[in-house]
Amino acid sequence: MDKTRPIGLFDSGFGGLTVMKEIARHLPSEHLVYFGDTAHLPYGNKSPQAVLEYALNNASFLLKQNIKLLIIPCHTACCHALETLKSKLPIPVVGVTEPGIELLKQSTRSWRIAILGTTSTIQSGIYQSLILQQNQKATLFPTACPLFVPLVEEGLFDHPSAHLIAEHYLAFLKDKQIDSALLACTHYPLLKTTIQDVLGPAVKLIEPAEICAIQTREILLRSNLLNVAAQAPRYQFFASDDPDKFKRFAPLFFGSEIDSVERISIL
Amino acid sequence: MDKTRPIGLFDSGFGGLTVMKEIARHLPSEHLVYFGDTAHLPYGNKSPQAVLEYALNNASFLLKQNIKLLIIPCHTACCHALETLKSKLPIPVVGVTEPGIELLKQSTRSWRIAILGTTSTIQSGIYQSLILQQNQKATLFPTACPLFVPLVEEGLFDHPSAHLIAEHYLAFLKDKQIDSALLACTHYPLLKTTIQDVLGPAVKLIEPAEICAIQTREILLRSNLLNVAAQAPRYQFFASDDPDKFKRFAPLFFGSEIDSVERISIL
Numbered sequence: 001m002d003k004t005r006p007i008g009l010f011d012s013g014f015g016g017l018t019v020m021k022e023i024a025r026h027l028p029s030e031h032l033v034y035f036g037d038t039a040h041l042p043y044g045n046k047s048p049q050a051v052l053e054y055a056l057n058n059a060s061f062l063l064k065q066n067i068k069l070l071i072i073p074c075h076t077a078c079c080h081a082l083e084t085l086k087s088k089l090p091i092p093v094v095g096v097t098e099p100g101i102e103l104l105k106q107s108t109r110s111w112r113i114a115i116l117g118t119t120s121t122i123q124s125g126i127y128q129s130l131i132l133q134q135n136q137k138a139t140l141f142p143t144a145c146p147l148f149v150p151l152v153e154e155g156l157f158d159h160p161s162a163h164l165i166a167e168h169y170l171a172f173l174k175d176k177q178i179d180s181a182l183l184a185c186t187h188y189p190l191l192k193t194t195i196q197d198v199l200g201p202a203v204k205l206i207e208p209a210e211i212c213a214i215q216t217r218e219i220l221l222r223s224n225l226l227n228v229a230a231q232a233p234r235y236q237f238f239a240s241d242d243p244d245k246f247k248r249f250a251p252l253f254f255g256s257e258i259d260s261v262e263r264i265s266i267l
Numbered sequence: 268m269d270k271t272r273p274i275g276l277f278d279s280g281f282g283g284l285t286v287m288k289e290i291a292r293h294l295p296s297e298h299l300v301y302f303g304d305t306a307h308l309p310y311g312n313k314s315p316q317a318v319l320e321y322a323l324n325n326a327s328f329l330l331k332q333n334i335k336l337l338i339i340p341c342h343t344a345c346c347h348a349l350e351t352l353k354s355k356l357p358i359p360v361v362g363v364t365e366p367g368i369e370l371l372k373q374s375t376r377s378w379r380i381a382i383l384g385t386t387s388t389i390q391s392g393i394y395q396s397l398i399l400q401q402n403q404k405a406t407l408f409p410t411a412c413p414l415f416v417p418l419v420e421e422g423l424f425d426h427p428s429a430h431l432i433a434e435h436y437l438a439f440l441k442d443k444q445i446d447s448a449l450l451a452c453t454h455y456p457l458l459k460t461t462i463q464d465v466l467g468p469a470v471k472l473i474e475p476a477e478i479c480a481i482q483t484r485e486i487l488l489r490s491n492l493l494n495v496a497a498q499a500p501r502y503q504f505f506a507s508d509d510p511d512k513f514k515r516f517a518p519l520f521f522g523s524e525i526d527s528v529e530r531i532s533i534l
Contacts, residue, residue, distance in 0.1 A: 038313075039307070039313065039317050040306070040307065041312070045308070045420075045512075046305075046306065046508055046509075047508050047509035047512070050306050050508045050509070146417065146420075146421055147414075147417055147418070147421055147423075150413065150414055150417040151414070153312075153413075154413055154414055156414075156432075156435070159431070159435065160431050161428045161431035161432045161435065164426070164427050164428035164431060165423075165428045168423070168426065168428065241313055241314050241317045242313075242314035242317070245312075245314070
C-alpha cells in the first residue's frame with residue numbers, strides 16, 4: 001500500500017482537532033484529512049442509531065479520499081460506531097476509547113474513577129464496561145456534563161458560570177475518593193483548570209489525545225504504513241456545514257490557523 | 268378543502284411545543300401534527316443553507332400528512348425558510364416572525380428594542396429589517412445568546428449559572444434605555460424570570476406564541492378552513508431522532524405528557 005496516502009479523522013465538529021494536533025506533532029510527515037460533520041453537531045445528545053449512521057457516512061466519505069488509516073477522535077462516535085467500523089473497513093481504525101483506558105491503567109491506584117462525557121457517551125456504558133474488563137472491582141462514577149461542550153464553544157472556559165456549572169455536575173464527586181477522572185470528550189480538556197479546581201489537585205485528569213497519537217504511530221509502523229518521506233505534510237479540512245465558521249473555530253482546538261475548509265454535503 | 272385535515276408544525280426539537288400548546292388552547296377542535304427534527308438539533312448554530320434544506324424536508328414530510336396549514340414555530344427556521352416555504356407551498360404558512368413584530372408594535376413606545384435569539388437568527392438580520400420596516404428610527408440591540416438553549420434543555424432555569432450567563436449576554440443592555448426585548452427563540456420564555464431580573468422590571472419581554480395562535484385562527488377563518496367539529500382533537504408527534512427522549516422532554520415545553528412519538532428518517 002502507498003505509504004504517502006493520508007490519515008483520515010472525523011468528528012462531529014471541531015473537538016477532534018485537539019487529537020489531530022497531537023497526530024501532527026507525533027507524525028510530522030503524514031498527510032491528514034479531517035472531516036467535521038458540523039451539519040449534525042453535536043453528537044453528544046443524539047441517539048446511538050443516529051450517531052452510527054453519521055459515522056458510517058463520514059467514514060465512507062474519508063475512504064473516497066483514499067485514506068490509509070482512520071482515526072475517530074470523537075468519544076461519542078467511538079462508543080457507538082468504533083467496533084462496527086473496525087469490522088467493516090478495509091483499513092486500520094483507531095479510536096480514543098482504548099488509548100483512554102490505557103492511560104487510566106497507568107494512572108489509577110485506587111480504581112475509584114470518574115468518567116466525564118456527553119450524555120450519549122455515558123449512556124452507552126462503553127467506558128464503564130471497558131474499565132470493568134480491566135478491573136472488576138473498579139468503582140466508577142459515570143457523569144454526563146452536557147453543558148461543557150456549549151460552554152467551550154462559547155469560549156467561557158474561565159467564566160464564573162463555567163465554575164458553577166462544573167460544581168453542579170461534579171460536586172458530588174468530592175467525597176468519593178476518586179484518584180482519576182477520564183475526560184471522555186475532546187472539548188473537556190479546554191475546561192481542565194475549572195474541572196481540576198472543583199475536583200481538587202489529588203485527582204489526575206486523563207486526556208487521551210497524545211497517547212492516541214503514539215498508538216497510531218505504532219500501528220503505522222507495525223503495518224508498514226508509516227510515511228517516512230521528508231516532504232511537508234498536506235492538511236485538508238472538510239465540513240458538512242458552514243466552512244467559514246469551521247475556519248473561525250478551528251484555531252481554538254488545533255492551536256493554529258487553518259488555510260481553507262471545503263463544504264461537502266454527505267447527508 | 269376538507270376542514271378536518273390537521274395543522275402541521277415543525278421545529279428543530281422541542282421548543283416549538285410551546286407554540287403548539289397555544290394553538291391547542293386557542294383552536295381546541297383542530298387536529299395537530301408536530302415534527303421535531305431532533306437529528307439536526309439545534310438549528311441555532313447551523314448555516315442558512317443547512318436550515319433551509321432541513322425546513323424544505325420537514326415541510327415535505329408534513330405535506331404528506333395531508334396538513335391544511337403549516338406553522339413554523341422555530342425562529343431560526345422562519346428567518347431562513349419562511350419566505351421560500353410561503354412561495355412554494357400550496358397551503359397557508361404561518362411563522363413566528365410576523366406575530367413577534369405585531370406584538371412589539373403594540374408594546375414599544377421608545378422603539379429602543381433588544382432582539383434576543385440564536386446566533387443564526389441574529390446573523391440573518393431578518394428581525395432587524397422587519398422592525399426597521401415598521402420604524403426606520405428604531406434603535407436595535409440584536410443579541411445572540413447561544414447558551415440559553417442548552418441551559419433550558421438542562422433544566423437550569425433558576426440555577427445561579429443561568430443568571431451569570433444572562434448577565435454575560437445582557438448586562439450591556441442595562442444602560443441602553445430599551446423598553447422591549449423580543450424573545451426570538453422558543454426556549455427563551457423558560458428563562459423569563461432570569462432575563463427579566465437582568466434587564467429590570469421596566470423592560471417588556473415579548474413572546475410571540477399566543478399571538479401566533481390567534482393569527483392562525485384568523486387565517487383559518489378567512490380561508491374557510493376552521494375545523495368546527497366538536498370531536499376531540501388528535502395530536503400526533505414525529506421526531507427524526509430518539510422518540511423516547513422526545514417524549515421525556517416534551518412536557519417541559521408542551522405543559523402536559525404526550526402519548527407517543529414515532530421516529531421517522533427524513534435525512
